[in-house]
Amino acid sequence: MELNEFLAEWHNDNPRILVHTSGSTGKPKPLMVEKRRMLNSARITCDFLGLKPGDTALLCMPLDYIAGKMMVVRSLQRDLRLTTVRPSSHPLADETLPHFTFAAMVPMQVYNTLKVPCERERLMHIRHLIIGGGAISDELAQMIKPLPNAVWSTYGMTETLSHIALRRLNGPDASLWYTPFDSVQVQLTDEGCLVIDAPQVTPHPIITNDIAEIVTTPHTRFRIKGRKDNVICSGGIKIQIEEVEDLLRPHLSRPFFLTKKKDEKFGEIVVMLTEDEQVNKVENICKQVLPRYFAPKEYIYVNKLPMTETGKPRRKI
Numbered sequence: 671m672e673l674n675e676f677l678a679e680w681h682n683d684n685p686r687i688l689v690h691t692s693g694s695t696g697k698p699k700p701l702m703v704e705k706r707r708m709l710n711s712a713r714i715t716c717d718f719l720g721l722k723p724g725d726t727a728l729l730c731m732p733l734d735y736i737a738g739k740m741m742v743v744r745s746l747q748r749d750l751r752l753t754t755v756r757p758s759s760h761p762l763a764d765e766t767l768p769h770f771t772f773a774a775m776v777p778m779q780v781y782n783t784l785k786v787p788c789e790r791e792r793l794m795h796i797r798h799l800i801i802g803g804g805a806i807s808d809e810l811a812q813m814i815k816p817l818p819n820a821v822w823s824t825y826g827m828t829e830t831l832s833h834i835a836l837r838r839l840n841g842p843d844a845s846l847w848y849t850p851f852d853s854v855q856v857q858l859t860d861e862g863c864l865v866i867d868a869p870q871v872t873p874h875p876i877i878t879n880d881i882a883e884i885v886t887t888p889h890t891r892f893r894i895k896g897r898k899d900n901v902i903c904s905g906g907i908k909i910q911i912e913e914v915e916d917l918l919r920p921h922l923s924r925p926f927f928l929t930k931k932k933d934e935k936f937g938e939i940v941v942m943l944t945e946d947e948q949v950n951k952v953e954n955i956c957k958q959v960l961p962r963y964f965a966p967k968e969y970i971y972v973n974k975l976p977m978t979e980t981g982k983p984r985r986k987i
Contacts, residue, residue, distance in 0.1 A: 672733070685704060690828070712746075719772065723748060724749065727772045731774060737803060741774055744772075759778060761783065770797070774799075777806055778981045780810065781813070795819070797820065799820070799822065800822045801823050802833060809919075820841065822836045823837050824836055825848045834854045834868050848892050853870050858884060862895075863882070879897050881895045882894050882895060904939055905963065918956065921959050923946070926942055927975060928941065928942055928985075943970050952969060953969050
């Protein structure tokens with residue numbers, strides 16, 4: 671979708687607008703959402719970050735998904751000066767780009783940008799950079815820590831019209847815990863999944879598939895431990911995919927992710943997809959690093975890991 675197409679849809683008489691989920695856990699789903707709630711979400715973020723009319727913003731994400739649409743809506747709501755660039759893995763490659771007050775990127779864009787000195791310099795001049803659409807790897811987190819600007823990880827989804835909580839990735843306030851916006855309440859289901867009550871952006875509480883932990887002192891915060899649908903029940907052992915990936919990440923140099931498949935003996939087994947052609951080496955590392963019941967039972971070499979358009983692992987095989 672081009673910007674003029676989105677603006678025409680935004681300014682028509684329909685009080686709702688069509689958005690699609692990212693498709694990270696299945697086929698993308700269409701949703702009709704209220705424009706007034708998108709404006710509420712935009713206002714909440716702009717207030718939290720202290721954005722003012724005339725501040726500059728960068729749109730470098732596809733307008734087919736909520737993250738890109740919300741960057742435009744924030745600019746409209748707060749009268750920001752919006753610059754658009756074609757979505758790519760190097761959004762700051764153009765040396766004529768100005769300094770920005772505000773930008774949003776996916777982890778892959780930030781990682782690639784920080785690898786190029788001149789692009790890294792431009793990123794450092796973005797006063798507030800929010801990162802969403804995927805996990806922040808340990809390597810990327812270390813690259814972000816010394817940056818002088820404010821870099822945030824977002825938590826949210828299409829159904830919450832982008833994010834409902836932020837956490838700092840650098841500076842003295844850096845944390846693994848997300849702080850929900852003041853208008854947002856969170857709790858857990860009996861299974862430990864996060865429930866979001868954000869009446870300004872969604873009419874009903876949302877029960878997520880994210881397994882979380884909540885603390886209430888000195889204020890309410892939460893951290894995500896993994897997704898419910900990423901739990902593998904193998905031979906009676908519950909294995910959280912994200913926790914195993916975190917254990918492996920310091921030891922594997924090539925991209926990988928874990929998934930699962932049905933198995934007659936164990937019920938489900940752990941399967942690894944890896945871009946490392948030396949599959950035997952990867953298997954030996956896994957057996958050395960992981961508890962025996964965490965180690966994948968199958969290893970599959972792929973030339974390129976299957977990912978969604980927003981950069982999330984497409985785990986279904």
